[in-house]
Amino acid sequence: MSYLSDALQKANRNNWSYRRIEQEANKHGYTLSFTTVGKYMRGNHPEKPGLDVIQAFAAALGVSENELLKAAGNPELKDPFVLPEEAAALDRRERESVLNMIDVIIRAKQLRRMPGTAGREYEDAAATQLPSRLHPELDNLDAAxxxxxxxxxxxxxxxxxxxxxxxxxxxxxxx
Structure with missing residues (x-):
């Protein structure tokens, strides 16, 4: 079992069969096979499930996507990122540059969340040890x-x- 499968079991308040969950997902416009439902309910699913699968389960079982995303270890959904109207004036190369920059930021953020990565170690150090390591003489000193x-x-x-x-x-x- 996994946190996600536990959350899915709890969300299945009506004790629907895998086929019934498949039908409910289809009613809401999602494609979700009963075999996929079974795998997820038993905890036999990918470590990072796709957003489309999470959305299908949320719609079928009547729970929030954020609840299932949390159980899956993914960050909560936020409002869509929309560029300002002035961005319409950018040419193709400039738009590609902006999208590449966004991609770099997202990948860096994902790496910072992964345990054992340099990004995660830096974030942990920045939150705890970094100030005293740089200036040990200021440790526990609030001069102001x-x-x-x-x-x-x-x-x-x-x-x-x-x-x-x-x-x-x-x-x-x-x-």
Missing amino acids: AYENADPEWKHRRAAERARGEETQETPYDGA
């Missing part, structure tokens, strides 16, 4: 949260001026 976070800055600044070193940045002294 209290007055005079660095009371010695005035002395260091005076010493820098005496050596002829000017800094562009003036730290906030709480005043």
Whole structure:
């Protein structure tokens, strides 16, 4: 069994046969064979089911596509992406470039979701370890949260001026 097959079993509240689910999908304009229904209900389906199959099951069983997509491990559907009207002025090559860029972004996003990939490891590190790895001295320090976070800055600044070193940045002294 899989999460998707569990969700499909729960969605089949009327305990319909595989053929009945096939007929219901056909009524809604989807093609879904009873053998495909059986495979999915038993958990014997591809790891990433096609959107058309998910939509067919959702229509036949009267559940939301997003519910089944979540169970299948796919992201929820969002509103369709529509380019602004001004994009109609793009020529064929420019349109291909835009579509290629969208394809690159989608593929990168898919890779970031996959466990064990460099993209996923970077995302995990960015969310947790990256700041402290880059600046360990700032770990657990919220300088803006209290007055005079660095009371010695005035002395260091005076010493820098005496050596002829000017800094562009003036730290906030709480005043």
